[in-house]
Amino acid sequence: MNPFKRLKGRHLTMGIPYLWLLMFFALPFAIVLKLSFSTAAIAIPPYEATFSFIDETLSIFLNFGNYLLLLQDSMYYVAYLTSLKMALIATLGCLLLGFPMAYAIARAPTRFQPVLLLLVMLPSWTSFLIRIYAWMGILSNTGLVNNFLIWLGVISEPIQMLNTNFAVYIGIIYGYLPFMILPLYATLVKLDMSLIEAASDLGSSSLNTFWKITLPLSMGGVVAGSMLVFIPAVGEFVIPELLGGPDSLMIGKVLWQEFFNNRDWPVASSLAIVMLALLIVPITLFHRYQSRDMENDA
Amino acid sequence: MKKLSFSKIMLWFGLLFLYAPMLILVIYSFNESKLVTVWSGFSPKWYGELFQDEQILSAVWVSLRIAFYSATMAVIIGTMAAFVMTRFRRSWAKLTLSNMITAPLVMPEVITGLSLLLLFVQMADTFGWPTERGMLTVWIAHSTFCAAYVAVVVSSRLRELDRSIEEAAMDLGATPLKTFFLITVPMISPALIAGWLLSFSLSLDDLVIASFASGPGSTTLPMVVFSSVRLGVSPKINALATIIIFAVSLVAFLSWYFTRRAEKKAQKAMES
Numbered sequence: 001m002n003p004f005k006r007l008k009g010r011h012l013t014m015g016i017p018y019l020w021l022l023m024f025f026a027l028p029f030a031i032v033l034k035l036s037f038s039t040a041a042i043a044i045p046p047y048e049a050t051f052s053f054i055d056e057t058l059s060i061f062l063n064f065g066n067y068l069l070l071l072q073d074s075m076y077y078v079a080y081l082t083s084l085k086m087a088l089i090a091t092l093g094c095l096l097l098g099f100p101m102a103y104a105i106a107r108a109p110t111r112f113q114p115v116l117l118l119l120v121m122l123p124s125w126t127s128f129l130i131r132i133y134a135w136m137g138i139l140s141n142t143g144l145v146n147n148f149l150i151w152l153g154v155i156s157e158p159i160q161m162l163n164t165n166f167a168v169y170i171g172i173i174y175g176y177l178p179f180m181i182l183p184l185y186a187t188l189v190k191l192d193m194s195l196i197e198a199a200s201d202l203g204s205s206s207l208n209t210f211w212k213i214t215l216p217l218s219m220g221g222v223v224a225g226s227m228l229v230f231i232p233a234v235g236e237f238v239i240p241e242l243l244g245g246p247d248s249l250m251i252g253k254v255l256w257q258e259f260f261n262n263r264d265w266p267v268a269s270s271l272a273i274v275m276l277a278l279l280i281v282p283i284t285l286f287h288r289y290q291s292r293d294m295e296n297d298a
Numbered sequence: 299m300k301k302l303s304f305s306k307i308m309l310w311f312g313l314l315f316l317y318a319p320m321l322i323l324v325i326y327s328f329n330e331s332k333l334v335t336v337w338s339g340f341s342p343k344w345y346g347e348l349f350q351d352e353q354i355l356s357a358v359w360v361s362l363r364i365a366f367y368s369a370t371m372a373v374i375i376g377t378m379a380a381f382v383m384t385r386f387r388r389s390w391a392k393l394t395l396s397n398m399i400t401a402p403l404v405m406p407e408v409i410t411g412l413s414l415l416l417l418f419v420q421m422a423d424t425f426g427w428p429t430e431r432g433m434l435t436v437w438i439a440h441s442t443f444c445a446a447y448v449a450v451v452v453s454s455r456l457r458e459l460d461r462s463i464e465e466a467a468m469d470l471g472a473t474p475l476k477t478f479f480l481i482t483v484p485m486i487s488p489a490l491i492a493g494w495l496l497s498f499s500l501s502l503d504d505l506v507i508a509s510f511a512s513g514p515g516s517t518t519l520p521m522v523v524f525s526s527v528r529l530g531v532s533p534k535i536n537a538l539a540t541i542i543i544f545a546v547s548l549v550a551f552l553s554w555y556f557t558r559r560a561e562k563k564a565q566k567a568m569e570s
Contacts, residue, residue, distance in 0.1 A: 009474055013378050013381055014391060014392075014395065016375065017382070018394075020375055021398040021399060024414065024438055024439075028417040029413055031416045031417055031420050032409075032413045032416055097311075097315075100304060100308035103305040118554055119313060123316045123317070123320065125496075125499045125550060126542055126547075127503050127539070128503055129503070129505055129524060130523065130538075130539040130542060130543075131319060133323075133535065134322065136531050137531045140531070174319070177312065178316075227404065231404040232404065232406055234406060236406075237407070238505060238506065241528075242527065252408045255408050260509075272408070272409045272412050272413070279406070286404055
């Protein structure tokens with residue numbers, strides 16, 4: 001058979017997305033890695049070359065200065081720690097609110113389930129930016145919450161809520177809640193109800209049944225949902241920028257500032273590389289869950 | 299009467315939490331006052347001002363065009379990848395492809411944006427193309443991350459598809475390509491439409507990646523909104539938000555209604 005004919009079909013189906021992703025997903029990361037070892041310069045583009053090939057000599061200049069800077073300047077590691085802490089707390093908040101919601105949807109009559117899921121998903125289709133912006137009006141000193149509390153007489157002076165970590169938590173929980181509910185719902189709806197009935201018939205309290213049966217059996221969804229919230233929350237830029245204050249120094253915001261305001265591309269690249277290194281474990285966890293889920297379905 | 303369970307209370311509380319801020323935006327978009335939080339009477343005047351703001355209108359047009367092209371490209375790449383993921387034999391190539399396609403789902407946006415910008419700069423340096431960043435580079439960036447979502451939606455549909463019809467078509471002598479377009483595509487069309495709509499709204503919504511990948515002349519709507527929101531709350535943005543909320547709800551409702559009708563029809567056809 002003609003080798004070109006064999007190349008058609010299957011290889012094309014594989015080749016086109018493969019090349020696209022290699023070009024626009026894998027290669028960019030290689031460039032970020034390369035750039036994180038270069039030196040900033042006043043030039044266009046604003047960095048010095050890492051490789052040079054002059055007089056048959058290949059010279060490679062690796063500058064570890066950017067990484068040393070990340071270690072020396074406390075601002076950077078404070079930003080990493082703050083991001084991890086805030087993402088973790090917000091993920092827990094999402095889980096505490098999302099789990100009962102997903103459970104209630106999974107237990108609702110079958111014909112209501114698609115409607116309830118649509119209701120949960122609908123906000124995430126409208127602009128993320130605008131939904132975060134809505135909270136600016138609610139949480140500000142002259143905003144609805146403060147006005148309401150003053151009207152009730154609970155407080156006399158407005159409480160500072162906007163531009164604090166509290167506002168960032170609200171923002172992340174609000175923005176990512178649907179991504180927590182969906183994977184939880186997917187595992188909870190498959191849960192065998194007879195196990196729970198059996199447990200209660202045998203005299204288990206409902207809390208005990210939850211800890212011993214419902215939670216362990218839905219662990220896959222808990223992990224997937226938590227990772228879907230935690231990973232993007234660590235790198236979040238919009239929420240700390242609009243709702244956060246000076247202490248909500250999250251790494252996404254710092255990276256943005258290094259890149260756009262200080263125009264230090266090498267430092268921005270090394271910030272990104274360290275962020276990825278921190279996220280390797282949760283990303284692998286998510287991928288493992290996903291590939292297992294796909295094999296179960298098949 | 300049945301006791302209201304804890305999870306049901308949380309469900310209603312959660313839905314209230316999700317919808318109250320949007321409802322407040324809608325109500326305050328009709329506020330006469332320039333102060334967003336003080337109600338001083340009903341007035342649609344901010345809508346009038348919105349439709350005279352040329353910067354916003356041109357950004358809407360740029361965003362819609364980019365979203366249309368990105369969603370189309372994302373469906374093409376995503377569907378091909380989904381086909382490889384569900385129908386091809388296990389191999390290292392398939393494994394790397396499925397890892398690469400799902401990675402943008404969880405990748406922090408700042409990293410994706412930064413890396414794509416550096417790629418474009420490097421390409422311009424090496425081949426002299428793209429000469430400047432603009433709609434084309436935003437299109438490439440959006441197609442790449444939207445393809446991930448399409449791949450997930452389409453592959454879950456492909457996995458539950460009854461393969462006997464495709465096999466029958468192939469046995470009767472249809473080429474793989476013909477089988478794909480005449481049998482597979484019609485059967486997965488709800489997933490294709492859902493993937494396209496999802497990509498369209500993701501692209502329309504994206505601020506971070508677009509900010510990195512765009513250049514002069516390709517300012518998208520989220521970029522305009524972001525720069526005006528940074529300065530504080532503005533009633534014009536409330537009006538814009540209301541229009542977006544209603545447009546999205548309408549599209550979501552219509553797509554839900556049509557898929558449900560298609561499902562009911564299919565069910566009836568099966569029964570008779």
